[in-house]
Amino acid sequence: MTLTAETFDFVATLVRQRSAIQLERGKEYLVESRLAPLARSAGALDVDAYVRGVRADVTKHDVVVEALTTNETSWFRDLNPFTVLRSHVVPDLVGNGRSTMRIWSAACSTGQEAYSIAMILADNFPTVRSNIVATDLADQVLAKGRSGRYTQLEINRGLPAPMLVKHFERQGPSFEISSALRSQVVFRKHNLLDTPPAGGPFDIVFLRNVLIYFDVVTKRDVLRRVRGALAPGGYLFLGAAETTIGVDESWERVPLGPSSVYRPREGNVT
Amino acid sequence: MKALVIDDSRVMRRIVSNILVDVGFETIEAENGQVALDQLEANDDVALCCIDWNMPVMTGFEFVVAARKRPEWRNVTLMMVTTEGEQDQIVRALAAGAHEYVIKPFTPEVIVDKLQFLGLVDVKESV
Numbered sequence: 001m002t003l004t005a006e007t008f009d010f011v012a013t014l015v016r017q018r019s020a021i022q023l024e025r026g027k028e029y030l031v032e033s034r035l036a037p038l039a040r041s042a043g044a045l046d047v048d049a050y051v052r053g054v055r056a057d058v059t060k061h062d063v064v065v066e067a068l069t070t071n072e073t074s075w076f077r078d079l080n081p082f083t084v085l086r087s088h089v090v091p092d093l094v095g096n097g098r099s100t101m102r103i104w105s106a107a108c109s110t111g112q113e114a115y116s117i118a119m120i121l122a123d124n125f126p127t128v129r130s131n132i133v134a135t136d137l138a139d140q141v142l143a144k145g146r147s148g149r150y151t152q153l154e155i156n157r158g159l160p161a162p163m164l165v166k167h168f169e170r171q172g173p174s175f176e177i178s179s180a181l182r183s184q185v186v187f188r189k190h191n192l193l194d195t196p197p198a199g200g201p202f203d204i205v206f207l208r209n210v211l212i213y214f215d216v217v218t219k220r221d222v223l224r225r226v227r228g229a230l231a232p233g234g235y236l237f238l239g240a241a242e243t244t245i246g247v248d249e250s251w252e253r254v255p256l257g258p259s260s261v262y263r264p265r266e267g268n269v270t
Numbered sequence: 271m272k273a274l275v276i277d278d279s280r281v282m283r284r285i286v287s288n289i290l291v292d293v294g295f296e297t298i299e300a301e302n303g304q305v306a307l308d309q310l311e312a313n314d315d316v317a318l319c320c321i322d323w324n325m326p327v328m329t330g331f332e333f334v335v336a337a338r339k340r341p342e343w344r345n346v347t348l349m350m351v352t353t354e355g356e357q358d359q360i361v362r363a364l365a366a367g368a369h370e371y372v373i374k375p376f377t378p379e380v381i382v383d384k385l386q387f388l389g390l391v392d393v394k395e396s397v
Contacts, residue, residue, distance in 0.1 A: 074379075079386055079393050152355055152373050158383040161364055161371035170357040258393070 003028045007051045011035070011064060018065040019137050020193050020222075021213040034067045066138040073109040074157035076116045080259035081208070081237045086120050088256045089235050090128065093203050096233055100129040104202040104229065106192060107210040108134035110154075111145025111185065117206070118181045119163055133199035135190035142187045148177035192222045196229035203231050209239035216247055223248040227264050236262040271390065272315050275299045276306040276330060277322040277351070282374075286320050286351060289378045293391050303328030307336060316346055318390055320381075321368070323352035323359070331363060338367035347388055351376070 011031050012023040023031065032047055039050035054060040076082045093101065101121065105114040114134035121130045136142055155164060155175045168175040190197045192210065205226055211219045223244055226236060236251070237259075238244070244251035244262050251262045273295040277283045280301075287297040298313060300306035302325040310316055319337070321330040328336075330350060337343050349370040350363050360371050370384045385391040 074383065076387065153375070153377075156373055156376050156380040158387075160384075160387055161360060161369075164371070165357060165361050165364060168357075170355075 003032050004048050007031075007048045010051060010055060011068070014061055015065055015068050018061070019069050019191065020218045021069055022215050022218075023068070031068065035064065038063060038067055062139075066140055069137050073112045075112045075159035075163075077113065077158060077208070078240060079158075080240075080257070081206070082116060082120055084256045084259045084261065085117065085204070085237075086124050089204060089261065090121065090125055093233070093235075094125065094128060098203060099127070100131060101204065102200060102202045102231065103130060103132045103204045104197065104200065104206070105132060105134040105185075106190075106205060106207045106226075108136050108141075108145060108187070109138075110141045110150075111148070111187065112150075112154075112158075113206055113208070114145065114185045114187075115148070115177055115181060117204075118184045119167055121184075122167075122181060123163070130184050131199060132185045133197050133202075134185050134187045135197050136187075137189065137191055139189060142189060145185070146182075146187045148182045149174045150177075151175075192225070193218070196225055200229045201231035202229055202234060204235050204237070205230060206237045208237055209242070211238065211242045211247075219247045223251065227251070230264060234263070238262060271295050271317045272313060273297045273318040273320065274306060274309055274313070274316045275320050276301075276303065276325070276333065277320075278302060278325040279322075282322065286381070289381045290318075290320070292378070293382055293385065302326055303330060303333030303336070306333050310337065310343060310346070314342075318347045318349065318385075318388075320349050320351045320372075323350060323354045323363075331366065334363060334366045334368050347390060349384060349388075351381075 008028050008031055015021050015023055035047045035050060039047045042050055044050035044053060054064055103117055108114050111134055114132050118130060118132055121128055134145055151174050167178050167181055188197050207226060227250060245253060250265055252265050254261050254263055273290045275283045275286045275297055278301050283299045290297050298309055300309050304327050321333060323330040334348055348368045349372060350368050351372045353374045355373040363371055370388060372380055372384060382391060386393045
């Protein structure tokens with residue numbers, strides 16, 4: 001079964017309006033696979049029939065947007081950014097007199113990135129206080145992040161065993177992160193196209209594997225807002241396939257060890 | 271690089287071996303801890319052992335304890351791959367000298383993630 005153009009266009013427009021995420025033609029499979037479970041649980045014949053129902057029922061729009069904007073995530077995803085955080089970024093900020101790190105994990109999904117950052121800080125910089133704000137569009141993933149509970153499958157993804165035994169406790173079938181780490185992370189609902197969340201200005205912003213979904217105008221707009229929320233001397237981490245180059249020239253790409261970070265150019269007027 | 275896959279299930283040995291071969295390992299196999307010790311004696315170029323816990327003759331835990339008594343094998347990375355997921359078992363295995371711990375069931379990415387931060391496979395950032 002393939003989706004009708006009408007269904008796809010409606011969903012793409014809805015997702016674009018609510019999240020600024022661009023679903024190009026050719027992403028029909030994504031819409032189909034993400035909405036099929038919703039259609040099934042609603043008792044609809046297929047995704048087309050489900051979406052016809054959703055069009056008439058505004059209360060269902062959020063669920064559809066959530067289903068299409070939730071990303072897979074793992075602990076210490078791609079590793080290198082976290083290596084650089086430990087080896088360069090936090091030491092530099094500490095050297096510049098920071099004793100509290102304000103960190104924004106944007107599009108945090110279920111919180112693995114935010115808690116990975118918290119673990120790096122707790123294990124390597126025990127005297128540094130950290131306030132981490134983790135934001136996402138989807139209520140469902142924020143609730144999960146807040147709970148700090150992960151299944152065995154989720155725990156398997158990228159979490160070093162020594163960190164598992166140090167920072168988690170088994171609770172029945174799942175693992176729960178320590179209350180000490182949980183208290184360092186605040187989860188908030190936030191759209192990247194809105195004013196940056198409270199808790200800033202931020203010394204470090206993780207905005208990884210999000211910009212790839214946006215068109216260039218939206219990318220520029222998001223980067224401008226992030227720059228406004230960054231503390232002087234702050235650092236921005238992007239995904240490996242993302243860059244500010246050719247999008248927003250007010251950022252400078254700084255290669256650090258195995259990875260790169262972005263910093264506002266000196267003397268730039270926002 | 272050579273890896274030793276230790277599991278009493280032939281199917282599981284093949285699953286783990288296939289994942290390792292895909293990321294560039296050459297693999298050999300053992301169906302219990304004792305055979306694994308013999309394999310290590312015979313192959314001085316093993317860089318990684320993937321170890322099931324519950325096996326006849328000699329368990330994976332006993333293998334880890336025995337292997338860690340041999341200084342010439344100290345550079346061999348030991349990774350448990352087991353259904354045993356209780357926290358105290360993970361703690362025991364790490365204390366005995368295992369470096370990593372994968373709880374079954376797992377996906378290939380799980381193994382590859384672990385090999386990356388153990389430094390046995392190059393890190394490729396995902397898109």
